[in-house]
Amino acid sequence: xxxxxxITECVAVLSMNEKTGWQKELNYVSWGGDPPKLDIRDxxxxxxxxxxxxxxxxxxxxxxxxxxEEMDLED
Amino acid sequence: xxxxxxITECVAVLSMNEKTGWQKELNYVSWGGDPPKLDIRDxxxxxxxxxxxxxxxxxxxxxxxxxxEEMDLED
Numbered sequence: 001x002x003x004x005x006x007i008t009e010c011v012a013v014l015s016m017n018e019k020t021g022w023q024k025e026l027n028y029v030s031w032g033g034d035p036p037k038l039d040i041r042d043x044x045x046x047x048x049x050x051x052x053x054x055x056x057x058x059x060x061x062x063x064x065x066x067x068x069e070e071m072d073l074e075d
Numbered sequence: 076x077x078x079x080x081x082i083t084e085c086v087a088v089l090s091m092n093e094k095t096g097w098q099k100e101l102n103y104v105s106w107g108g109d110p111p112k113l114d115i116r117d118x119x120x121x122x123x124x125x126x127x128x129x130x131x132x133x134x135x136x137x138x139x140x141x142x143x144e145e146m147d148l149e150d
Contacts, residue, residue, distance in 0.1 A: 011142055011146070012138060012139070012141075012142035013138075014131070014135040014138045014139055014142075015132065015134065015135045015138070024129075024131075024135055026139060026142050026143075040115065040129040040131075040139065041129065052127040052128065052129070053127065053128070053129045054099075054115040054116065054127070054128045054129040056089070056099075056115075057090065058148050058150065059090065059150075060089040060090045060099055061143060061146070061148050062148040062149075063087060063088075063089045063090070064087070064089055064101060064115065064139075064143065065140065065143040065144065065148065066087075067086055067087035067089075067101050068101075068136060068139065068140040068143065069140065069144075071086070071136070073133050073136050073137040073140065074137075075133065075134075
């Protein structure tokens, strides 16, 4: 089953796969005409295809930010 | 196709669905015996079932944190 998606705002590219050109992105995405939600997902270079991902409400994104800020993410 | 998953560390609960008890969580998860990666996903109360989600490397999580810090997530 294919659901129409529209990226209403590109927020950030989290990584890029040099071989395939696919990117993991943070965007605002509207799915099936619903109001846009924050969305973390892999996208094909032309954005015609997308992988699985996670959708976040503002409250969830805020909680995620707090959690990430408490983490040591240095290499 | 069912892939074995193991939550190796619970980092944060991002939200809880009062009706179903499902939670959106940030965890370190090992999939199919691979080294654990950061993982944002919905989980059933008993963690026996999971929804779709996003897996993040440390570098991606760091980039995500930076992007979220630039955003106004207040209501």
